[in-house]
Amino acid sequence: MKKTLADQSIDLSRRRFIVSSTVAGGGLALGAHVPFGIGSAEAAEAAGTEVNLWVVIRPDDTCVIRIARAEMGQGTRTGLAQLVAEELECDWNKVKTESVTVARNHASKRAWGDMSTAGSRGIRMSQDYVRRAGAAARTMLLQAAADQWQVPVAEVSVANGIITHRASKRTTSYGKVAAAASKLTAPDHKSLTLKDPKTWKVAGKPLKRLDTADKLTGKQLYAIDLRLPGMLHAAIKACPVFGGKLASFDESKIKGMRGVRGVVRVNDSTVAVVADMWWRAKTALDALPIVWDEGEHAKVTSASIAAHLKTGLTSDDAFADTNFGDASKAIAGAAKKVEAVYSVPFASHSTMEPMNCTVKLTADKAELWIPTQNAEASMAALSTSSGLPLEQCEVHHLDLGGGFGRRIGNQDVVRQGVAIAKQFPGVPVKLVWSREEDQTHDFYRPIAQCRLEAGVDDGGNLVGLHMRVSGQSINAFANPAAIKDGKDVRQLQGLWQKPGDAQIGYTVPNMRIEYAMRNTHVPVGPWRGVNTNQNAIFLECFMDEAAKLAGKDPLEFRRALMSKHPKHLGVLNATADKAGWGKPLAPGRYRGIAQFMGYASYTAAVAEVSVSSKGEVKVHRMVLGTDCGNFVNPATIAAQVEGSVAYGFDSLLTEISVQNGRVVEQNFDSYHIARLVHLPKVETVIAPTYDFWGGVGEPTICVAVPAVLNAIFAATGKPVRSLPLKHQGLTLI
Amino acid sequence: MVELNINGRSHKLDVEPETPLLWVLRDVVGLTGTKYGCGVAQCGSCSVHINGEVMRSCVLPASFAAGKRVVTIEGLSRDGSHPVQKAWAQHDVPQCGYCQSGQIMAAAALLRKKPKPTDADIEEAMTNICRCGTYQRIRAAIHTAAGSRKDGGSVIHIVDAAVPSSSVAAADNRDNAGA
Structure with missing residues (x-):
């Protein structure tokens, strides 16, 4: 990868690249304002000089930093720019960013690396090569200045993009030497020494985001906002029962409705209406008589799904991923025992920008505008479904109105968009899902149950723990090849023994952790935090039940099991300390605590709640801690932590349930997303240990809910074992 | 045909009067800052001001806004200075x-x-x-x-995980160091 970077920076035709990338980054998305024609050398000079693949410098000293990962609100665009700028030593106030196009990345054999943005990897998996790119550019710029002054490069220094030769008191700027620098041979990126993160001046600081201004004025262009000349609009409906088919529709009933241009059988389960305005398309679609063949799942209900999962709690088809000692024997012989069954429902992504894309097809070109977490996967889907080779495909990936895992893997909307656009050659067609379509055709967070047993000895020590997770597998639905020997270890994320990514933080002498796969007909996929959500609720709530059995404080009970997990323990301690664990609380308030690991980061949370006699739960304050190793922007981390609490609260407030084979909660009047009133004051604790790179977007979500549930347990004495809260007669207010 | 006053400008628009104002703004007038989120007045992404009142434009017929002053995000201020x-x-x-x-x-x-x-x-x-x-x-x-309060917002503590008692509270980049 790093070698490729250096090589490519020489191989690419710089001028041609600059022009096309600038056009794609700005003007083309609007379908107008193409700033200058391809091949205009003067315009290219004004646009700047490509020092290397990641750094373009303009004559006015503006540094344009290229970003290959998707920006969906998580702040990666700003964070990656900080990392490049830190090594580049440019003036942060003159930094701009532009997106790398997938076509260019493909044409240059992925010179910019992986563009997919999920698994909290935007920063941690890019940091090394983008920092090296910044350092390489700095090296070349300093060399160019030294050459110009005919002095040894060791005698020149740079700060904020101003290069100085102290001995002769000469100065110049990056903008003035960029052209000369770009002609130099790039250094071997691997040989460059990167700065110690503890010395950072730009990275590691709570700088403001670079992408805020247009989000305050309505100017920010999302894919759903795209307007192109002659554009048509499509509304779509898939069979409400998953796995069902489209039997027939009566087009004659909507003939003559204003603006309608056609009805399209999109695939064997889906129909779309195309019109000159989206509202007209949707109105006609609602009026279109459709007959569905609902198929074999038309009678499935949440109750039947729960019964199916329940069989997995005691079946003999599970596999044990962890098996120390003899958990069953230890529990059977323990002084005290506790057993519980927990359940966590399906959840929908509900990105605020509904699923959408715009496709324009001609005989020799396929063009796609889309909010995607994986532009390369979108490109592949565009190519496959259009039948055109990748070289004739172009994807304009715009910053997303939310992703959360919905827009990473399955490119369903691309296939639909292409199928529709095929009926309108040469015409851009924008497909927008209604919220109802979005809610009812998601790839949901999988449903899961868990049976847990624990035994403690007379001294209050946990001597045996047995967990049996039964639930739907994401891999079985989306990627069966990832399941080895029938064992889908991914479902036990956060409970693994293997260190480094999502390791359980406890050492128990007798411990057995198992998974029994119980799939349903409901499509599932990664949902912010993925399986850490369910598994943290199971383990961490049950730890409080075990602590109570042992007569111990929940924090002390955990600490006793964590001596071999110093990083888990470190962030737990730091979080408990900032939360004031053990200190007196206002009357009626109770605390709960939880810790877990995911995406290579260690997290913990403390919640303070009160519960009224009517079962109204108020969360007053939460402290969430993370050790993500190195950290790039504390303000962004805080935003992600706060956001993870809100997103995680789905499990308290709402659920996706199933009746007659279809999703019941079709819109936000029944799928209850957290609103401002529900959120406590959240404090963020960053407890870095600087010796690894962990994720930020997802890791804290899994501890938010168990901390709240444990606080409710402390308040009421009753564990909350089934979610959402309404199942227990509780309401979050 | 509907006549609307949007951000101080008059527009004569060839749309069915029952078309939701949201879609008239987005697909006809081209003001895409107002967003579609749910279509049932639940999420508020489509909020606009009508005669100074905030309203959810996804459920308002365009005819409702006729003769009234509609202000969208694009018209809230000229330059983001509200x-x-x-x-x-x-x-x-x-x-x-x-x-x-x-x-x-x-x-x-x-x-x-x-x-x-x-x-x-x-x-x-x-x-x-x-x-x-x-x-x-x-x-x-x-x-x-x-102008009533400057505290609030994000609260960030950067601590040494190994030694929690020596933690230092780090202010974020705003005027809100409060914990």
């Missing part, structure tokens, strides 16, 4: 940003009615959904725009 927009910038509120037009329009309407809103006022008025969960900064930004 106090709410400035406070939003100060607190770096947006994440994905999709809901923020609606949030800003709701906050601006709240402040017009209650120049110094309490937390309870904010909780009652700000019912728009933000899926990214920017609520803490929204609350702080409204107080900032009201």
